[in-house]
Amino acid sequence: MTQGAGVGAAAVRVQGLWKRFGQQVAVAGIDLELPAGRFIGLVGPNGAGKTTTLSMVTGLLRPDQGRVEVVGHDVWQDPVAVKARIGVLPEGLRLFDRLSGRELLGYSGRLRGLPGAEVDKRAAQLLDVLDLTGAQHKLVVDYSTGMRKKIGLAAALLHNPEVLFLDEPFEGVDPVSAQTIRGVLERYTASGATVVFSSHVMELVESLCDWVAVLAAGRIRAQGTLDEVRGGAPTLQQAFLELVGAHSRDTGSELDWLGGGAR
Numbered sequence: 001m002t003q004g005a006g007v008g009a010a011a012v013r014v015q016g017l018w019k020r021f022g023q024q025v026a027v028a029g030i031d032l033e034l035p036a037g038r039f040i041g042l043v044g045p046n047g048a049g050k051t052t053t054l055s056m057v058t059g060l061l062r063p064d065q066g067r068v069e070v071v072g073h074d075v076w077q078d079p080v081a082v083k084a085r086i087g088v089l090p091e092g093l094r095l096f097d098r099l100s101g102r103e104l105l106g107y108s109g110r111l112r113g114l115p116g117a118e119v120d121k122r123a124a125q126l127l128d129v130l131d132l133t134g135a136q137h138k139l140v141v142d143y144s145t146g147m148r149k150k151i152g153l154a155a156a157l158l159h160n161p162e163v164l165f166l167d168e169p170f171e172g173v174d175p176v177s178a179q180t181i182r183g184v185l186e187r188y189t190a191s192g193a194t195v196v197f198s199s200h201v202m203e204l205v206e207s208l209c210d211w212v213a214v215l216a217a218g219r220i221r222a223q224g225t226l227d228e229v230r231g232g233a234p235t236l237q238q239a240f241l242e243l244v245g246a247h248s249r250d251t252g253s254e255l256d257w258l259g260g261g262a263r
């Protein structure tokens with residue numbers, strides 16, 4: 001793997017990023033510096049702007065304002081260089097689902113310009129590690145949610161990217177598949193690569209990530225190592241609730257009609 005940024009350098013640098021959809025401000029002037037070689041969690045409540053941010057960082061959605069650099073290349077001025085160095089597992093993953101899993105990997109590898117023999121070798125290994133060998137000739141349209149995530153992950157890893165972006169990679173995935181995905185990602189970051197993933201599940205982020213950015217209402221509320229973001233709080237979940245201001249929310253006194261009693 002040729003690493004464009006060593007550990008300690010920035011894998012992703014975001015300056016003054018904005019995105020509006022009509023009246024709705026989805027991302028309101030974000031500055032971020034994500035270090036290379038880390039397992040990075042982007043966390044935030046529903047509608048915080050995580051998907052919009054990841055889409056702009058990976059060149060899928062043009063920002064209204066701001067700059068994004070990935071391993072030293074400007075995403076919008078030098079998109080080919082960036083796309084060659086990243087892998088993406090987007091939200092609402094769309095795959096060529098009339099292909100079998102094996103064909104999908106073959107196609108992805110050739111699109112990435114890898115020689116056929118190398119694609120075959122890597123595809124067979126990824127299918128094996130992700131426990132998809134038995135389903136490799138089945139059409140992707142017939143895959144379960146977890147199998148789709150795993151084949152999407154295999155396609156995103158096939159060209160050995162420097163930075164891997166994953167939007168909710170564990171959503172709808174059973175614990176066995178989650179453990180498999182986790183093992184692959186840990187091995188990948190141990191070799192110096194960077195993973196950036198979004199999630200709502202704080203326990204997962206706390207157990208996997210060594211660096212965290214907290215997003216709420218389109219703004220960054222905190223970013224840093226897990227310890228820095230956790231601060232004095234006993235868990236990331238507690239720190240998160242404080243940071244997004246959810247601790248003061250009255251949970252349910254208005255729902256006095258809900259549950260037992262008169263119906």
Ligand SMILES: Nc1ncnc2c1ncn2[C@@H]1O[C@H](COP(=O)(O)OP(=O)(O)OP(=O)(O)O)[C@@H](O)[C@H]1O
Nearest residue numbers: 021024025026044045046047048049050051052053
């Ligand atoms: N294409 C769009 N058109 C209009 N509004 C949008 C669009 N995409 C996102 N938004 C709005 O932008 C805000 C941020 O959405 P986004 O999907 O980035 O949040 P998120 O943090 O990924 O949320 P979730 O965790 O629920 O997936 C939301 O208010 C959403 O309704």
